[in-house]
Amino acid sequence: MNPGNAIEMHNLTKVFKSRDRNSGTLSYIFSRKEREMVTAINHLDLEVRRGELFGLLGPNGAGKTTLVKMLCTLLPPDEGNALVNGFDVTSQQMDVRKSIGALFSVGERGAFWRLSGYNNLEFFSAIYNVPRNKRHERIMDVLDLVGLKDKAFDRYQRYSGGMKRKLALARVLLPDTPILLLDEPTVGLDVISSRTLREFIKNDLSRKAGKTVLYTTHYVEEASQICDRVGILNKGRLVACDTPDAIRGIVKKGEVVEIRVQSITDAQVKAMKIMNGVVDLISEVEDSVVDQRLLRLHLESIDLLPMVLDFLFKEKIRLIDLKREEPTLEDAFIELTGAGMGR
Amino acid sequence: MRLQEIEKIFYFIKRDMTSFSTYKTNMILMVLGALFGALSYAFLGSNASMQSVLQMYHISFKDYLIIGMAFSTYIGQALTLVQATATPWQLEEVLVSPTSLGTFIIGSSAWGFIWSTVVVVIYLAVGSLAFGVMLSVNLIGTILVLGLGISTLVGFSMIGAGILIVVKQGDPVTWLMGILTSVFGNVLFPPQVMPYQLQVISYFVPQYYFFTCIRLMMIGRSIQAVLPDLLTLALMCAIILPLGYFIYSRCLRTARKNGTLSWF
Numbered sequence: 001m002n003p004g005n006a007i008e009m010h011n012l013t014k015v016f017k018s019r020d021r022n023s024g025t026l027s028y029i030f031s032r033k034e035r036e037m038v039t040a041i042n043h044l045d046l047e048v049r050r051g052e053l054f055g056l057l058g059p060n061g062a063g064k065t066t067l068v069k070m071l072c073t074l075l076p077p078d079e080g081n082a083l084v085n086g087f088d089v090t091s092q093q094m095d096v097r098k099s100i101g102a103l104f105s106v107g108e109r110g111a112f113w114r115l116s117g118y119n120n121l122e123f124f125s126a127i128y129n130v131p132r133n134k135r136h137e138r139i140m141d142v143l144d145l146v147g148l149k150d151k152a153f154d155r156y157q158r159y160s161g162g163m164k165r166k167l168a169l170a171r172v173l174l175p176d177t178p179i180l181l182l183d184e185p186t187v188g189l190d191v192i193s194s195r196t197l198r199e200f201i202k203n204d205l206s207r208k209a210g211k212t213v214l215y216t217t218h219y220v221e222e223a224s225q226i227c228d229r230v231g232i233l234n235k236g237r238l239v240a241c242d243t244p245d246a247i248r249g250i251v252k253k254g255e256v257v258e259i260r261v262q263s264i265t266d267a268q269v270k271a272m273k274i275m276n277g278v279v280d281l282i283s284e285v286e287d288s289v290v291d292q293r294l295l296r297l298h299l300e301s302i303d304l305l306p307m308v309l310d311f312l313f314k315e316k317i318r319l320i321d322l323k324r325e326e327p328t329l330e331d332a333f334i335e336l337t338g339a340g341m342g343r
Numbered sequence: 344m345r346l347q348e349i350e351k352i353f354y355f356i357k358r359d360m361t362s363f364s365t366y367k368t369n370m371i372l373m374v375l376g377a378l379f380g381a382l383s384y385a386f387l388g389s390n391a392s393m394q395s396v397l398q399m400y401h402i403s404f405k406d407y408l409i410i411g412m413a414f415s416t417y418i419g420q421a422l423t424l425v426q427a428t429a430t431p432w433q434l435e436e437v438l439v440s441p442t443s444l445g446t447f448i449i450g451s452s453a454w455g456f457i458w459s460t461v462v463v464v465i466y467l468a469v470g471s472l473a474f475g476v477m478l479s480v481n482l483i484g485t486i487l488v489l490g491l492g493i494s495t496l497v498g499f500s501m502i503g504a505g506i507l508i509v510v511k512q513g514d515p516v517t518w519l520m521g522i523l524t525s526v527f528g529n530v531l532f533p534p535q536v537m538p539y540q541l542q543v544i545s546y547f548v549p550q551y552y553f554f555t556c557i558r559l560m561m562i563g564r565s566i567q568a569v570l571p572d573l574l575t576l577a578l579m580c581a582i583i584l585p586l587g588y589f590i591y592s593r594c595l596r597t598a599r600k601n602g603t604l605s606w607f
Contacts, residue, residue, distance in 0.1 A: 014602075016601065066602065072439045073438065074435060074438055074599060074604065075600070094441055097439055097441045098441045100439070102439045104435070110435070110436040124436075124440075127436075128441065
């Protein structure tokens with residue numbers, strides 16, 4: 001394993017038997033009927049560097065949760081292997097578990113509702129081998145980190161959804177492991193709680209504490225905002241893996257410029273359309289009273305923009321506004337996965 | 344009540360009945376449970392039970408019943424303890440932490456046994472002080488019998504939990520052991536009062552040996568006096584406990600491999 005990597009996967013594969021509505025019955029289990037096989041993770045090779053905030057992006061059913069479960073030893077791979085902090089997820093499970101903190105998308109289910117937040121963490125600190133003489137200090141530290149210190153002794157059942165999610169994250173932080181596997185940590189949170197949590201993960205966990213974070217999400221904007229690198233998973237395969245900017249570049253075919261103008265004639269629009277290097281031009285009337293139009297100009301290169309501006313100047317067309325349109329990570333995501341967005 | 348409201352109640356019943364009928368195994372087990380319950384209460388009230396108790400233990404039927412009921416709390420606890428820890432989210436939590444499955448099972452059930460001990464002490468104290476139950480406890484023998492009895496039933500509990508993890512609903516093993524305890528387990532009446540064909544079943548039920556031994560330990564008999572029954576219980580324990588652990592581990596591994604651990 002490359003010492004610069006916190007996580008490595010080689011040819012990792014997971015195949016499930018398909019299930020139907022009778023899958024829980026004994027007759028189904030013992031039946032000899034052939035069941036369809038579904039490949040959840042398909043020969044995946046991926047490296048996550050130490051200290052990196054890596055976003056794993058994919059539509060529902062892409063295999064994100066399956067991958068996280070394999071990395072935290074809950075699911076054995078069918079083929080290939082994965083190393084977490086240098087330990088094999090199949091043969092060195094206990095060492096892997098000591099190296100990770102794992103938060104699942106339904107992380108609050110593991111909490112005990114009639115205990116206080118503090119008592120919940122006290123139990124989990126024992127489970128996660130936090131030394132007894134440091135437990136209280138560590139619990140108060142993580143409660144402070146996630147902003148629940150003043151609610152530490154309230155019963156968990158009285159916590160709001162956002163507070164429950166924060167306590168789930170506090171639980172993951174208890175053992176102070178170098179690697180965090182966060183599976184859709186903002187699911188179910190309101191916009192403000194979600195942003196606070198994202199900033200906390202980026203600033204406190206990744207930048208200040210230097211932890212390696214594998215962050216799965218199907219919210220494209222989340223990954224775009226906080227991740228150093230992003231991997232796009234589709235049907236168990238990694239279809240792209242790079243910085244958000246580089247992935248945006250994958251789908252960048254030419255330049256799109258939006259120009260808002262006044263007093264342009266149809267003939268002038270036609271003349272612009274046949275200019276060298278203009279791939280397409282869509283003209284849309286925005287305000288007929290003041291004769292304002294929006295021109296969406298698709299150019300072969302941004303270097304052709306002066307030629308367009310020169311034309312507008314010569315034709316005495318009034319320029320109101322000009323905006324260069326960049327492809328978003330969302331565009332790349334749709335193009336690469338062919339999927340609808342989970343925003 | 345307006346017709347519209349009655350119609351709503353009808354749809355509540357239809358909803359619950361339809362939902363209930365989808366759990367066919369559970370429905371059959373409940374009906375059979377009621378039949379076996381009736382059978383055990385029929386034997387409980389018979390004169391033959393009282394005479395048999397006097398002959399076997401030289402104690403009154405009331406003493407027999409109080410000691411049996413007291414220790415049946417341990418049996419109930421032992422039979423369900425692994426299932427209680429088999430909730431998928433709790434299993435997932437422990438399987439991603441540096442904690443062994445054995446520690447998790449023992450830790451999860453420890454409080455249940457502590458509370459069962461409190462209940463047993465209350466039963467025996469009330470029985471002794473208010474109802475004159477004559478107790479002369481052989482402490483070492485009691486601990487030994489308790490250890491063997493509980494361990495054996497934990498083995499069955501692991502088999503039941505393993506099946507539950509794989510099939511996701513219904514646990515015929517725990518149900519069967521519950522029925523065997525009430526009818527053939529020597530809790531409410533001695534199996535000797537039943538027809539011979541039914542008595543034979545008792546000799547294959549570990550609860551029978553547990554309750555026979557524990558009653559004799561509670562009235563001060565020596566370990567030697569119950570040695571054949573105690574050895575039979577120990578043999579059952581030596582087979583069932585590792586078998587239960589093996590089946591539980593295999594079922595857990597199967598559910599992990601299939602990715603169905605969190606399905607319930």
